[in-house]
Amino acid sequence: MTAGRYLIEVKGRPASGLHWPPGCEYPRPYVAEAVRDAPVAVVDQDGSSASRDLIRRIDATDSTAVVAALLTLPDAQALFFALLTGVE
Known part of the structure; x- marks a missing residue:
């Protein structure tokens, strides 16, 4: 190819x-x-030590920065639209 x-x-x-x-x-x-420190929000419905470790590992990469860890998808959607519209 x-x-x-x-x-x-x-x-x-x-x-x-x-x-x-x-x-x-x-x-x-x-x-x-390369993309550096792209802001991401994580939905952690598990709340276990394994999921918290995964979030830390995602945040530790050069390409991402975890800006929020939320409990539900509706919370993440609300944050997204609040940031998009500038209304919190």
């Missing part, structure tokens, strides 16, 4: 319709860039 030709592969085969147009070099300038 030609490098950079397909955006997504599923089980080693290119996903249909998701390929770069011929001659398109879009990703090349961004190869060295």
Whole structure:
């Protein structure tokens, strides 16, 4: 397979319709860039030591920053929409 030709592969085969147009070099300038400290909210319905450890591990990566650990999905949705609209 030609490098950079397909955006997504599923089980080693290119996903249909998701390929770069011929001659398109879009990703090349961004190869060295990486996402850093992307804010994420975690829904922890388990509340166990294992789930808290997982949250700590997610937060410890360079690419994510856990900004909230919530108990329910509705809480997470409310936080998302509050941040989106600027109303808390």
